[in-house]
Amino acid sequence: MPRTLPTTDDLRTRARAALDRVGVTLDEGAGGGGTEREVCHARTPLTGERLFPVPAATPADVEEAVADAHRAFLDWRSTPAPRRGELVRRLGELLREHQEDLADLVTVEAGKIRSEALGEVQEMIDICDFAVGLSRQLYGRTIASERPGHRLTETWHPLGVVGVVSAFNFPCAVWSWNTAVALACGDTVVWKPSELTPLISLACARLLERAAEDVGAPDGVHRLVIGDRAVGEQLVDDSRVALVSATGSTRMGREVGPRVAARFGRTLLELGGNNAAVVAPSADLDLAVQGIVFAAAGTAGQRCTTLRRLIVHRDIADTLVARLTAAYAKLPVGDPFDEATLVGPLISTGALDRMQEAVARAQAEGGKVLAGGGRRFADIAPDAAYVEPVIVRVGAQTGVVREETFAPVLYVMTYETLAEAIALHNDVPQGLSSSIFTRDQAEAELFLSAEGSDCGIANVNIGTSGAEIGGAFGGEKETGGGRESGSDAWRAYMRSATNTVNYSGRLALAQNVSFL
Ligand code: UN1
DSSP states (O other): OOOOOOOHHHHHHHHHHHHHHHTOOOOTTTTSTTOOOOEEEEEETTTTEEEEEEEOOOHHHHHHHHHHHHHHHHHHTTSOHHHHHHHHHHHHHHHHHTHHHHHHHHHHHHOOOHHHHHHHHHHHHHHHHHHHHHTTOOOOOEEOOSSTTEEEEEEEEEOOEEEEEOOSSSTTHHHHHHHHHHHHTTOEEEEEOOTTOHHHHHHHHHHHHHHHHHHTOOGGGEEEOOOSHHHHHHHHHOTTEEEEEEESOHHHHHHHHHHHHHTTOEEEEEOOOOEEEEEOTTOOHHHHHHHHHHHHHGGGGOSTTOEEEEEEEHHHHHHHHHHHHHHHHTOOBSOTTSTTOSBOOBSOHHHHHHHHHHHHHHHHTTOEEEEOOOEESTTTOTTSBEEOOEEEEOSSOOGGGGSOOSSSEEEEEEESSHHHHHHHHHOSSEESEEEEEOSOHHHHHHHHSTTSOOSSEEEESSOSSOOOTTSEEOOEETTOSOOEESTTGGGGGEEEEEEEEEOSSSOOOGGGOOOO
């Protein structure tokens, strides 16, 4: 079990080296004597301490970023799509070249373990490959016209500037899902990352800037604006931002959605999840235990797809719970750079407080803690939040179980009939990801059917998290309804036009209308 943590100085050196290799020069004087500029402090959850001051965008900077992106859009929209794909291909090459550097920054700033940090960068590489292909496949339809000598078609055009608002937990992959697809679609991007992860954002923005230089794309195809909520609000309210694609809490989405709608802009919202897995009596328990532990405790419970509720058939509940508690007891919590670690730190001590409050509420509501909950390294890193993932057995789906707590807390409930399990499954406000572990095909099919899971992602014999980029990603109800990444999610980044072409030489009106 890892016992030590890196020092903040080590992490600073590591981050600086990665940034250097990517080509980012930090203005380390920012925030120092004399300057009036607002700064955002890069920090690391590994020690909870600050790394570097990073200049924050002023309102004038945000204005300029949107103006630049809008100007670039006017040019980019008429660049042939396969040529636009060349920019994304070059970005993908640079991401491959710097996969280790970017993974270092993800670990330093977001606390992910090595394989998950590399996996996040892999997700960026994969979406670039996807978007390059997409740049030759922005298909519209030809529709049968009701009139002779007429052709009816659907054409897809670039939309405009896309404002991407991303969260700390996937500090670069979510940006890339939006950005690679938006660029192939002929849009330009202004990115407001989480203020908790400015360094990885600077690195990604620099790589895209280098890619644009290499292929001769307009420089304004992408702008980064680092800052707090006010920066996001400025993007949300700017009518030149045609689409606001925002990932974060349901509370954030509740504000963003109506504000953008009020100016008739578009939104793509990826909000909270409260994901569940049903474990049926026929389930392969070896596979289920592995799938559940990764989905519930992996990424320290900080994915929007994290497994938060387990709905287990009562005949196997005691066996499964015993196996899960045994697995939890052995989970190595600690330094995410240590190859042996599986659970890194929570993003902040505030997140730990919220986790502890949720567990206390669950207990007050009748729940029983079966595993975990202990804090680690509080003596050597009091500002960091290392915690053992928790399992709580609950009798009912009460208040706190229906909420998303962004931490590794798994609530376990039991069921008797599959209908009851599906009802429990769907009886929460969120609708992102879901899964069933079963070897009964009819049960699996029912879970995936219209009367089964009500989520945007529904899986069989695999956990709720870790989706591939090829499918569309997103969820229903309070999760916001957006779809990003693969499949035909690209359509959200374009506008369609219906074209009627009359080659008959005479005017024929639709619906047999006669006039003149
Ligand atoms: C998120 O947590 O915001 O499916 C995204 C997954 C990842 C993406 C999660 N591919 O878990």
